[in-house]
Amino acid sequence: MKLIQTVKRRMGNEGEDGNEPVAKPSSGSTRGPNVRQVETPFPALPMLRDEPPGDRAELFRKKLEACRRVFDFSTETFQKDKEAKRLTLLEIVEHVNNTRNCFNESLMQDVVDMVGANIFRALPAKDRSVMSISDPEDEEPTLEKAWPHLQIVYEFFLRFVVSNDVDPKVAKRFVNQNFVLKLHELFDSDDPRERDYLKTILHRVYGKFMALRAFIRRAIQHTFFKVIFECEIHNGVGELLEILGSIINGFALPLKEEHKDFMTRALIPLHKVKSLAAFHQQLSYCMAQYVEKDHRLAYDIVFCSDQS
Secondary structure, three states, rough: OOOHHHHHOOOOOOOOOOOOOOOOOOOOOOOHOOOOOOOOOOOOOHHHHHHOHHHHHHHHHHHHHHHHOOOOOOOOOOOHHHHHHHHHHHHHHHHHHOOOOOOOOHHEEEEHHHHHHHOOOOOOOOOOOOHHOOOHOOOOOOOOHHHHHHHHHHHHHHHHOOOOOOOHHHHHOOOOHHHHHHHHHHHOOOHHHHHHHHHHHHHHHHOOOOOHHHHHHHHHHHHHHHHHHHHOOOHHHHHHHHHHHHHHHHOOEEEEEHHHHHHHHHHHHHOOOOHHHHHHHHHHHHHHHHHHHHHHHHHHHHHHHHOO
16 A cells, blocks of 8 residues: 555646546647557466465566566557556566565666666657747646556666665666666656656766766756757756766865866757756756855856857
């Protein structure tokens, strides 16, 4: 019950009955070419709690493998199998909550494979030009139809990232640059619930995997450059700026030149983009964090913002 309540709390715009709100119809499937319709029934595996402790690791692996199957939520097919997978996902989250050392090295590849199979997908194509900009309050976000599964997968991966049993020196072979880059690309999702999970997870990855920190900053900078120089619209700029706000707050003094360059090249020019209203509050917070670190940067911010 605690797990289900936690999951419901994270879905901020659900109704009281726990059902997913009606989503605005999308122009195409968000699963793209990654959809794998399952022709065989979802495997009926025994409950983890009913197995002897010595057999649970192998059963856990089998459940992870089973949950790599992806269903198409744009159709009404395979309803029983979809529900069976949802319950299995809930069970493995409950299992990791109550089991020590369940994320051992031999299972890390299975964990990352299952998560990747579910969340990495083609996002729906849309008009990214400045002519398409409208007031965000004028239209409802397009919600991900596969959210009944995706949400629990994100919850599971969050538990993996924050687990004390996961040694970053070992896990970095699985949560590597390629994985993080694919995770970063999902910030362009139309669904604000998904972007909120991604924000929390990427921030935790940044804090835990020190070897990935510079790479994550470069990935964020590249996204901002596309918004600045290619006039693209990106759904996740606000969430990425929220992560940066915490990162900037943790910068050591005196500030490194690379951090000052990031402010000058990637943050200040964001003040001039057409979609500024969508993330102005988060951007202002980042600027304030820089000024708190070094008051002399206030002149650079005001002068460069006026000239950019």
